Structure formats: C-alpha cells, structure tokens
Amino acid sequence: MNQNILLVQPKFPIPSKSLNHKDFLPIPLLKIASYHKTLNNTLHLIHGKVNVDFEPDLIYITSLFTYWQQEFWDTVNYYRTLFVDTPINVGGIYVSLFFENSEFQKKCAELNVNAIKGTVEDFEKSAPDYGLIDVDYQIIHASRGCKRHCPFCGVWKIEPDFIPKESIKDEIVKNKLVFYDNNLLANPFIEEILKELVDLKVNGRNVYSESQSGFDGRLLTLKIAKLLKKAKFIIPRIAWDGPYKDWKKIKKQINVLCKAGYKSKEISIFMIYNSDYSFEEMESKRKKCFEFGVQIADCRNRPLTQEFDNYNGNIEQTPNDYYINKEKSWTDIKVKQFRKNVRRQNICIRNNHKFHSSKLERKRIPKSDYSKIISLPKDEIKKKLPDAWWPDIDC
Numbered sequence: 001m002n003q004n005i006l007l008v009q010p011k012f013p014i015p016s017k018s019l020n021h022k023d024f025l026p027i028p029l030l031k032i033a034s035y036h037k038t039l040n041n042t043l044h045l046i047h048g049k050v051n052v053d054f055e056p057d058l059i060y061i062t063s064l065f066t067y068w069q070q071e072f073w074d075t076v077n078y079y080r081t082l083f084v085d086t087p088i089n090v091g092g093i094y095v096s097l098f099f100e101n102s103e104f105q106k107k108c109a110e111l112n113v114n115a116i117k118g119t120v121e122d123f124e125k126s127a128p129d130y131g132l133i134d135v136d137y138q139i140i141h142a143s144r145g146c147k148r149h150c151p152f153c154g155v156w157k158i159e160p161d162f163i164p165k166e167s168i169k170d171e172i173v174k175n176k177l178v179f180y181d182n183n184l185l186a187n188p189f190i191e192e193i194l195k196e197l198v199d200l201k202v203n204g205r206n207v208y209s210e211s212q213s214g215f216d217g218r219l220l221t222l223k224i225a226k227l228l229k230k231a232k233f234i235i236p237r238i239a240w241d242g243p244y245k246d247w248k249k250i251k252k253q254i255n256v257l258c259k260a261g262y263k264s265k266e267i268s269i270f271m272i273y274n275s276d277y278s279f280e281e282m283e284s285k286r287k288k289c290f291e292f293g294v295q296i297a298d299c300r301n302r303p304l305t306q307e308f309d310n311y312n313g314n315i316e317q318t319p320n321d322y323y324i325n326k327e328k329s330w331t332d333i334k335v336k337q338f339r340k341n342v343r344r345q346n347i348c349i350r351n352n353h354k355f356h357s358s359k360l361e362r363k364r365i366p367k368s369d370y371s372k373i374i375s376l377p378k379d380e381i382k383k384k385l386p387d388a389w390w391p392d393i394d395c
C-alpha cells in the first residue's frame with residue numbers, strides 16, 4: 001500500500017547556510033527514506049515545523065545533541081498537535097542517550113511517540129537517499145561503533161558493538177566522501193578500504209575523502225598514512241584528548257603524516273576544551289600546536305547529560321546559559337578567550353604569519369608591508385597595529 005511518510009529534521013540552532021553542512025546531514029532519515037522507497041511509499045523530507053498540506057501515514061522525527069533537546073521536543077509537540085492519531089517514531093543521538101531516562105519515557109508516553117534506541121538493521125542496510133537533498137558529497141560509514149570506551153564519549157553507549165565493513169567501493173556514488181566513522185583506523189580492513197579509494201573514479205573524476213572524526217593517532221602507522229595520502233584524504237585530523245605531557249606522542253603522529261606527504265598546515269589537531277584540563281594546560285597545548293605548525297579543530301565540551309546550550313560568543317554569560325566546567329576552574333572569560341586564541345592562531349598558521357591582527361586577517365596590509373613590519377620590535381608593531389597578538393606569548 002502506498003503510504004505518505006513524513007521525515008522531519010527539527011530546526012536546530014545552526015546557521016541556515018549550514019543546513020546541508022556535512023556535520024548536520026540527517027543521514028538516518030535518508031536511510032529510512034531508502035528503506036520506505038522499497039515498500040513503494042512516498043517520502044517527504046522537511047526541516048522544522050511546517051504546515052504540511054497532506055495527511056501522513058507515519059512520521060519520523062530525528063534528534064541530535066542532548067543540549068538541543070528543546071528544539072526536538074518543540075517539533076514533536078508541533079506534529080503531534082497537527083496529526084493527533086498518526087504514529088510518530090523518534091530516534092537519533094539524544095533519543096538513544098536518554099532512552100532509559102524516566103522523564104524522557106514519560107514525555108514519550110504523554111505525546112504517544114515511539115522511541116527507537118540506536119540503529120535499526122533494516123535502515124542500516126539501506127543506502128542514504130541523496131535524491132532528497134542537494135549536496136555534492138556523500139556520507140559514508142566503513143564501520144559503526146568504536147572499540148575504545150573514552151568516558152566523555154557517547155559512541156560506545158549508542159553503538160556498543162564495533163562493526164567494520166570489508167569493502168565500501170560499491171556504495172560510492174559521489175566524488176567527495178565524508179567518513180562518519182568514529183574510529184576509522186580501528187577497522188581491521190582499513191588498508192583494503194583505502195586501497196579501494198586510490199584509483200577510484202566516479203563519473204571519470206577522482207574521489208576525495210575526509211574524516212569527520214579525528215584519526216586515532218595510536219593506530220596511525222607510516223604505511224596507513226601513505227595510504228591515506230594516496231587515497232586522497234584531505235585535511236587529516238588527529239585527536240589530542242590527553243594532557244599536555246603527551247606532546248611528544250602527538251609530535252610523532254604529526255611527523256608520520258608529514259613523512260607521508262602532508263604539509264603541517266594541512267593537519268589539524270582535535271582538542272576538547274572546557275573539559276578535563278584547565279585553561280592554562282589547554283593554552284600550553286595550543287602553543288605547542290603553533291610550534292608544530294598545525295591547526296587546531298577545537299571542540300567546546302558539553303557533557304552527554306547537558307540539556308541546553310545557549311552559548312553566545314559575543315556577550316558575557318554564566319553557567320545558566322551554557323555548561324562551564326567549574327571543577328577545572330573554567331570561566332566564561334576563559335572559554336571565550338581560548339576559542340578566540342585558537343581562531344587567531346589558526347589564521348596565523350594558514351597564512352604563515354607570526355602574529356595576528358584584524359587588519360592582517362582582512363588582508364588590509366600588503367604582503368610587502370608585512371615583511372617590513374615583522375622585522376620591527378614587538379612594541380613598534382603594537383604601535384602600528386594595537387591589536388597585534390602573538391600565538392606563542394602569554395596574554
């Protein structure tokens with residue numbers, strides 16, 4: 001029987017230009033769409049609360065981070081009010097992490113929605129239906145889950161089994177791939193998978209890849225790094241979750257990538273801040289990255305149980321607005337200062353500049369003038385550019 005299936009991605013607080021950003025694509029909904037197409041159903045993918053002009057037979061609503069649950073529940077409420085009797089299935093990250101929470105289950109019962117925890121085999125077997133969205137890249141999973149159990153991570157709670165694939169080449173339909181694997185290099189078939197990508201062409205053109213998560217540097221050998229380069233993996237990222245004293249290990253991992261042919265400024269180091277290490281220790285890690293000549297992909301920590309996040313980088317805020325790790329002496333000022341420092345440092349790395357200033361960033365200073373300015377003593381530079389900031393000096 002032909003049924004109308006409504007797939008809903010709530011309107012999360014992301015800029016509208018990022019709606020189809022590779023970090024926010026509703027892949028589970030696209031897989032559900034593929035599955036329902038095999039049953040001859042008609043699919044409608046919508047974003048946010050829309051006054052749809054048909055009566056759906058079944059509704060799926062996805063969730064994302066726990067701190068965006070308000071947007072999720074607003075959306076569920078909206079469609080429940082609009083379609084009082086239509087079955088509604090809800091799933092995704094927040095739903096899976098809060099599945100056992102009694103308050104969560106109570107809300108589901110009140111709104112008469114069916115919560116789905118983790119992945120569903122029938123959906124997982126279906127390739128995402130890219131016909132429903134307009135993107136030039138493809139999300140791919142060469143594995144699900146992760147073998148490690150890092151305490152701050154929800155992956156092993158949502159996907160407790162590590163399930164690697166032996167091959168992915170038959171799934172590839174686009175020239176840009178974004179791997180959503182949580183720990184791509186932990187796949188025992190990673191060499192075979194990378195070899196599949198080396199000479200792969202789609203529509204007669206090369207295929208380029210990137211990994212959304214950082215590579216687990218402990219698994220990064222020179223052989224793998226060379227294969228990543230040959231497989232045309234761009235902007236490789238390594239995670240530095242541990243303390244400053246691990247810097248020698250990180251340096252080794254960066255060296256492996258450089259030996260494989262990557263330039264240091266193409267490499268990023270994933271770092272979580274407002275977390276287990278103080279602002280001062282994070283600053284030491286940041287400066288070490290400047291010394292290594294690599295960029296930083298910084299991630300502000302929000303615990304897995306966090307229920308809101310109203311962070312605004314432009315105003316003064318308190319823990320009532322967003323999570324601030326007071327145990328490690330983080331404050332609103334320190335959180336914003338670290339973010340600002342990382343941003344300015346990354347600009348210096350990308351442009352081979354020794355210091356940052358907004359005029360330099362906006363290219364208001366010709367290259368020839370920069371060469372002259374940089375030879376001046378720092379206090380002279382400060383006179384010319386009062387906001388000049390050096391990544392390797394304490395502010």
Ligand code: SF4
Pocket residue numbers: 146147148149150153154155156182183216
């Ligand atoms: S290695 Fe990464 S994905 Fe795996 S548990 Fe740790 S943080 Fe999560």
